[in-house]
Amino acid sequence: MKVQYEVVETDVQGHSSAKRFYQVDPEYNSEDYRSSRLRSPKQSLVVIPDRLVSRTGPVFGNNMVSRDERDLTLGHGGDPLGERINVSGRLLDSAGRPIANQLVEIWQANASGRYIHALDQHPAPLDPNFTGAGRTVTGLDGSYSFVTIKPGAYPWRNHQNAWRPAHIHFSVFGNRFVERLVTQMYFPGDPLMDKDPIFQSIRDERARLRLISKFDWDTTEPEWALGYRFDIVLGGHLGTPVEEE
Numbered sequence: 001m002k003v004q005y006e007v008v009e010t011d012v013q014g015h016s017s018a019k020r021f022y023q024v025d026p027e028y029n030s031e032d033y034r035s036s037r038l039r040s041p042k043q044s045l046v047v048i049p050d051r052l053v054s055r056t057g058p059v060f061g062n063n064m065v066s067r068d069e070r071d072l073t074l075g076h077g078g079d080p081l082g083e084r085i086n087v088s089g090r091l092l093d094s095a096g097r098p099i100a101n102q103l104v105e106i107w108q109a110n111a112s113g114r115y116i117h118a119l120d121q122h123p124a125p126l127d128p129n130f131t132g133a134g135r136t137v138t139g140l141d142g143s144y145s146f147v148t149i150k151p152g153a154y155p156w157r158n159h160q161n162a163w164r165p166a167h168i169h170f171s172v173f174g175n176r177f178v179e180r181l182v183t184q185m186y187f188p189g190d191p192l193m194d195k196d197p198i199f200q201s202i203r204d205e206r207a208r209l210r211l212i213s214k215f216d217w218d219t220t221e222p223e224w225a226l227g228y229r230f231d232i233v234l235g236g237h238l239g240t241p242v243e244e245e
């Protein structure tokens with residue numbers, strides 16, 4: 001078991017009344033997620049000492065991220081195929097406070113469920129107008145937003161008739177390389193989530209639900225794009241499950 005959070009419930013006087021434990025992040029080795037068996041650590045993890053170089057080493061500063069990089073539909077000869085969507089949310093700490101000036105990166109398959117990657121050769125078309133990677137920096141209120149295309153489901157050969165639900169990979173960079181966190185955002189109502197070993201590797205149902213974005217009228221634009229909201233909470237009992245520490 002990788003991470004356990006202790007939840008202390010308090011009554012109105014502030015006295016602890018109950019304690020329970022539950023798991024948020026997935027285990028390194030998840031039985032039904034086949035490739036995790038090979039790549040999960042077989043020995044105890046090594047703690048990387050927090051040396052000065054990790055604080056002063058290079059990170060991606062604001063001035064290196066252009067405003068256009070948050071729009072994955074730009075930068076090609078034309079518009080990509082698929083359903084245009086706005087994906088936005090806030091990056092928050094465990095107490096709900098905004099985390100500003102953080103690099104947020106996303107990568108995803110195109111509308112047909114195909115990645116531009118040598119290992120992805122399944123028979124779905126590439127889109128010459130869609131690369132599938134973007135990045136932005138959170139604002140003072142922890143907010144971020146992307147314009148992209150709703151990704152398609154794709155087969156992945158983990159087991160018989162295995163299909164990944166539509167998802168967008170997220171990375172939150174932190175202030176040094178060792179702080180990077182990675183997770184995946186899903187879409188509401190996707191029937192493939194019930195059978196997906198990666199999604200199901202998070203045992204706690206409440207934690208799984210926090211990986212599902214919410215359809216959002218406020219960021220849905222007429223004649224243009226549907227809106228989805230996805231807040232990322234770092235740690236605590238409302239934390240967003242992450243894949244790596």
Ligand SMILES: [Fe+2]
Nearest residue numbers: 109164167169
């Ligand atoms: Fe993926």
